Amino acid sequence: MLRNALRNLLAHKLRLLLSGAAVVLGVAFIAGTLTFTDTLNRTFTSLFEDTSADVNITPKAAFETGLAGTGVTSSESSVPESMVAEVAEVDGVALAAGFVQAEGVYLLDRDGEPVGTGGAPGIGTSWAETDEQLGIATMVEGEPPVGRAEIAIDTNTAEKTGYGVGDRAAVLTPGPRLVAEVVGVFKFGDDGGTAGAAITAFDLPTAQEVMLEPGQLSGISVISEDDVSDDVVADRISDVVGSGYDVKTRAEQVEDGAAALEEELSFINTFLLVFAGVALFVGSFLILNTFSMLIAQRTRELALMRALGASRRQITTEVLVEALLLGLAGATSGLAVGFGLAYALKALFGQIGLTLDGSLRLTVDAVVWSYIVGVVVTVLAAYLPARRAARVSPVAAMRADLVTHSKPLRTRTLIGVALSVVGVAALLAVTLPEEGSGLLLALGAACLLLAAITLSPVLAVPFVRFVGVLLPRLAGKTGHLARENALRNPRRTAATSSALMVGLALITGFSIIGASARASVDELVDDALAADYVVSTAIDQPFSPDLADDLREIEGVESVTQERYGVALVEGEQDFFVAYDPATIEQALNVEMASGDVQGMAGNGVLVYESVAEDRGFVIGDELEFVMPNGESAALVVGGLLDDNAPIGPYVMSLETYDSTGGVAVDRSLYVDVADGIDAAAVKAEIASAVDAFPIVDLKDAEQFKDEQRGQVDQMLMLINALLVLSVLIAALGVVNTLVLSVIERTRELGLLRALGMSRRQVRRLVRLESVVISLYGAVLGLGLGIVLGFTLIRFLRADGLTETAVPMLQLVLFLVLGGVIGVIAAALPARRAGRLKVLDAIATE
Amino acid sequence: MTTVEQDMSEPRTTGQVAARCEGLRKVYGEGETEVVALDAVTVAFAKGRFTAIMGPSGSGKSTLMHVMAGLDEATAGQTWIGETELTTLGDKGLTRMRRDMVGFVFQSFNLVPTLSALENITLPMDIAGRKPDTAWLDTVIDTVGLRSRLSHRPAELSGGQQQRVACARALASRPEIIFADEPTGNLDSHSGSDVLAFLRMSVRTMGQTVVMVTHDPVAASYADRVLFLADGRIVDEMADPTADRVLERMKAFDPASAKEA
Numbered sequence A: 001m002l003r004n005a006l007r008n009l010l011a012h013k014l015r016l017l018l019s020g021a022a023v024v025l026g027v028a029f030i031a032g033t034l035t036f037t038d039t040l041n042r043t044f045t046s047l048f049e050d051t052s053a054d055v056n057i058t059p060k061a062a063f064e065t066g067l068a069g070t071g072v073t074s075s076e077s078s079v080p081e082s083m084v085a086e087v088a089e090v091d092g093v094a095l096a097a098g099f100v101q102a103e104g105v106y107l108l109d110r111d112g113e114p115v116g117t118g119g120a121p122g123i124g125t126s127w128a129e130t131d132e133q134l135g136i137a138t139m140v141e142g143e144p145p146v147g148r149a150e151i152a153i154d155t156n157t158a159e160k161t162g163y164g165v166g167d168r169a170a171v172l173t174p175g176p177r178l179v180a181e182v183v184g185v186f187k188f189g190d191d192g193g194t195a196g197a198a199i200t201a202f203d204l205p206t207a208q209e210v211m212l213e214p215g216q217l218s219g220i221s222v223i224s225e226d227d228v229s230d231d232v233v234a235d236r237i238s239d240v241v242g243s244g245y246d247v248k249t250r251a252e253q254v255e256d257g258a259a260a261l262e263e264e265l266s267f268i269n270t271f272l273l274v275f276a277g278v279a280l281f282v283g284s285f286l287i288l289n290t291f292s293m294l295i296a297q298r299t300r301e302l303a304l305m306r307a308l309g310a311s312r313r314q315i316t317t318e319v320l321v322e323a324l325l326l327g328l329a330g331a332t333s334g335l336a337v338g339f340g341l342a343y344a345l346k347a348l349f350g351q352i353g354l355t356l357d358g359s360l361r362l363t364v365d366a367v368v369w370s371y372i373v374g375v376v377v378t379v380l381a382a383y384l385p386a387r388r389a390a391r392v393s394p395v396a397a398m399r400a401d402l403v404t405h406s407k408p409l410r411t412r413t414l415i416g417v418a419l420s421v422v423g424v425a426a427l428l429a430v431t432l433p434e435e436g437s438g439l440l441l442a443l444g445a446a447c448l449l450l451a452a453i454t455l456s457p458v459l460a461v462p463f464v465r466f467v468g469v470l471l472p473r474l475a476g477k478t479g480h481l482a483r484e485n486a487l488r489n490p491r492r493t494a495a496t497s498s499a500l501m502v503g504l505a506l507i508t509g510f511s512i513i514g515a516s517a518r519a520s521v522d523e524l525v526d527d528a529l530a531a532d533y534v535v536s537t538a539i540d541q542p543f544s545p546d547l548a549d550d551l552r553e554i555e556g557v558e559s560v561t562q563e564r565y566g567v568a569l570v571e572g573e574q575d576f577f578v579a580y581d582p583a584t585i586e587q588a589l590n591v592e593m594a595s596g597d598v599q600g601m602a603g604n605g606v607l608v609y610e611s612v613a614e615d616r617g618f619v620i621g622d623e624l625e626f627v628m629p630n631g632e633s634a635a636l637v638v639g640g641l642l643d644d645n646a647p648i649g650p651y652v653m654s655l656e657t658y659d660s661t662g663g664v665a666v667d668r669s670l671y672v673d674v675a676d677g678i679d680a681a682a683v684k685a686e687i688a689s690a691v692d693a694f695p696i697v698d699l700k701d702a703e704q705f706k707d708e709q710r711g712q713v714d715q716m717l718m719l720i721n722a723l724l725v726l727s728v729l730i731a732a733l734g735v736v737n738t739l740v741l742s743v744i745e746r747t748r749e750l751g752l753l754r755a756l757g758m759s760r761r762q763v764r765r766l767v768r769l770e771s772v773v774i775s776l777y778g779a780v781l782g783l784g785l786g787i788v789l790g791f792t793l794i795r796f797l798r799a800d801g802l803t804e805t806a807v808p809m810l811q812l813v814l815f816l817v818l819g820g821v822i823g824v825i826a827a828a829l830p831a832r833r834a835g836r837l838k839v840l841d842a843i844a845t846e
Numbered sequence B: 001m002t003t004v005e006q007d008m009s010e011p012r013t014t015g016q017v018a019a020r021c022e023g024l025r026k027v028y029g030e031g032e033t034e035v036v037a038l039d040a041v042t043v044a045f046a047k048g049r050f051t052a053i054m055g056p057s058g059s060g061k062s063t064l065m066h067v068m069a070g071l072d073e074a075t076a077g078q079t080w081i082g083e084t085e086l087t088t089l090g091d092k093g094l095t096r097m098r099r100d101m102v103g104f105v106f107q108s109f110n111l112v113p114t115l116s117a118l119e120n121i122t123l124p125m126d127i128a129g130r131k132p133d134t135a136w137l138d139t140v141i142d143t144v145g146l147r148s149r150l151s152h153r154p155a156e157l158s159g160g161q162q163q164r165v166a167c168a169r170a171l172a173s174r175p176e177i178i179f180a181d182e183p184t185g186n187l188d189s190h191s192g193s194d195v196l197a198f199l200r201m202s203v204r205t206m207g208q209t210v211v212m213v214t215h216d217p218v219a220a221s222y223a224d225r226v227l228f229l230a231d232g233r234i235v236d237e238m239a240d241p242t243a244d245r246v247l248e249r250m251k252a253f254d255p256a257s258a259k260e261a
């Protein structure tokens, strides 16, 4: 049986190639997605694994802020340097060294631009002896820095800037601006990966001076003796330093870091998971589709075997063994191709500034899913049509003019309609992001997608008829034949276009959301911005408050409003807050209030989103307890309720409160208001030159600010679209595959047409037109589905600030055209093949 | 319309040639596997005549038709349809030739399954972008007797009906010559004789030229002339055949050829 199956596979090389290609494509899509997701995750977790000391001592945070990073965000308080000696005395401690680490330290490149602000922070650190012993960082060139005039940089940054040992470079810190000599280049972690962050190292005193305070440390790293476990050492240290500090072993640090990251990356993970689902779906579909066609083609051959005495079982078994072999081979190559895809994606991400350091790794997940889909789906895909083929009576199947008797589509229609009703009902029920509403959304979307797939063959007939009316007019008989071919087997037309439909539905949905997000941003900025200029970094990095002071000095500047923010436990629940100076906030932003006045934030007042207040039962006049990460707390009085669409929230407090509770003195944004009736251009020039002294921040007027905000939306969309383009690409290859198969299937018919005088060009055009019609069908269905899903999602996201609904008409039209173009491109190969058929061969083909 | 009259009146009187070949040779394969399918065949098919080609299986009948119809290339020698030499034409020229000058009827799979009977009949003209001559089309359809079946798809027609549609298609564009390779090979004798009678009538009353390959002496008896092929050569011919005489000839001929080989 095995030998027979093998021989059969090899006997039809092209067929083997095509069906194999379907499996490879499908599996590659899945393996690629899973491998990539893994890399993305590991890029961040490996940061923790490689870079943790055996035991770490840090000031105790009042609560886990859930903010990722290396503890910098919550280092509002510090560890006294004197503690290092105490810790070093503890039994089992081999080495203890204090370190200082903070965000907001930027190395400037030769053009004076900060390095790596494209999406990752600039981090400053002290160089500790322990680092090298722990493998956190290894000096690969030069010496550790000593004194204010020396720094060391990480290998990535050295590569990006071209700085080497001996070069002089400027560094921006939360404190003064330094110019120092690069004396060392170090490798961070095992593989030098920093997730895109630029790291600048100083000696400890300098680090303390520019990032903290002399005599203070961000924490202490400890190397334990080899014969004592980290847990024991940590316990002993805890006893010495007391309860005010967190003492964590390496394992605990990694765990905490990963947990915090998981939360931060949950969006991207969810997206990738959804995407893997789409991959699974598209891949399976492709395989199923191809195999149904193959078996249908082989019906006659199988019937001959039946006529020669083969039992039904034998036929199905043979087909299954063939499918199994093919599935195994396809899954294996698919895995390899998928790995390549992941590699390409990684490079793509690198291009747009998201450096992924985690090396690609074959995960168990990727392998298991690849084989499950490759083998199981292939076997299943072969089994269903094989069973059908085995049931055909030998004589009937031997008829020369075998027609595929398609079952009526009535059951399908009923199921499809039922699914759409459920889907639409679920989507209509989605209103606010209430509990369970996300589930309802997913259910509705899934139902609609399934409904579209189920109904696709039913809708194909009227669609092709409708579009097809034009074809004979455009291309005469060729057009007529192309239309009839597309109509010949609506199931196949639908199946061919389905992958395309799914891809385009996703792209359409996301571009509607994207356009709406951009429109919402515009609207928001227009409504909210009262100031003339905004000063901030591209990615919300903190910067020195000196700038605000400098700007206030400029004549014609009416007010400069600083924005700072953080997290706090508000009556026991963690949330974000923003802080402004109440005296100038109204010149900076238009804050819409649901009740009360903006000035309710003054002193120890606080403003709360109306919906949050409602949820938690706060009313104006209530006193709320805010606990900061550093353990300080404040009792704030609710002074007003913010409209839920207000630009700031959920909690707004005064700068005074922020400072008095030990908030870090760094600004996140400045809103600059210029006096009326003065020379605006001159003032702007002066502001610009002041801002220029701080290379990490940019000056933006309302229009530029909008651009920047839109840019963030665009970048995210680009990421999403890059992945989706992959799905459309795979779908297009699927169309190619199906078309080649159908050309082979119709070899005799095409030969007949050639015999009757059809020219090569006409034959090619025939195949191309059919392909375009099928692709357009997929595109139209996809657009429709995408629009529905997009609109629903917008409704769902309304409360999250997606207030506007915009339909990017031009883009949608472009997608439709894209559908047609994919049709033309996909047809190139099969059309060539069809055109080159030798007339006689075609007639002789069985 | 003058051309129509010419087509119909000319051939029988002038004895002009619709297609011919000279020194035609066709070799398949190379070296060890070389097969000489046609060996120095010279033959002419007169306009307005019905010619049958007979011979043992593998004697080269199909090959001869394919090469003469421009479906396949000759290894050596020349072929003409009307005044045009096929052996000098490229693919474009051959395609045009097949479209405008030649009609085909194969043993099976003659029709495009997605098209109705009528659409199949007019297909060659549609491909060429020509309007069918409706009067002529009506004549052909009535002669084939398929008027009630015109909107049916091939799958809904019997084998005999399908072959008649194929014949009607070959006739509809009024080609110079029709080649039919065992057109009745798949049919019972009743449907077969329908098709044969139809072919003969198209020759007698419409002035069509038909060349037909067959194994059936009865079928051959419908023709004006029978050519006998063996081992790629024309070994005999017979004018105004009857089934008995053809059968007689075949009987004598089978063992002889076996001995030769």
Ligand SMILES: Nc1ncnc2c1ncn2[C@@H]1O[C@H](COP(=O)(O)OP(=O)(O)OP(=O)(O)O)[C@@H](O)[C@H]1O
Pocket (backbone or CB within 6 Å): B028, B029, B035, B036, B037, B055, B056, B057, B058, B059, B060, B061, B062, B063, B064
């Ligand atoms: N494509 C080919 N490749 C190799 N040899 C071929 C090919 N086609 C035909 N032949 C050989 O050429 C010879 C003539 O074949 P042809 O098909 O013309 O015979 P035929 O007279 O039509 O036979 P039948 O009555 O069985 O249809 C045979 O020996 C055949 O094996």
Ligand SMILES: [Mg+2]
Pocket (backbone or CB within 6 Å): B061, B062, B063
């Ligand atoms: Mg033959």
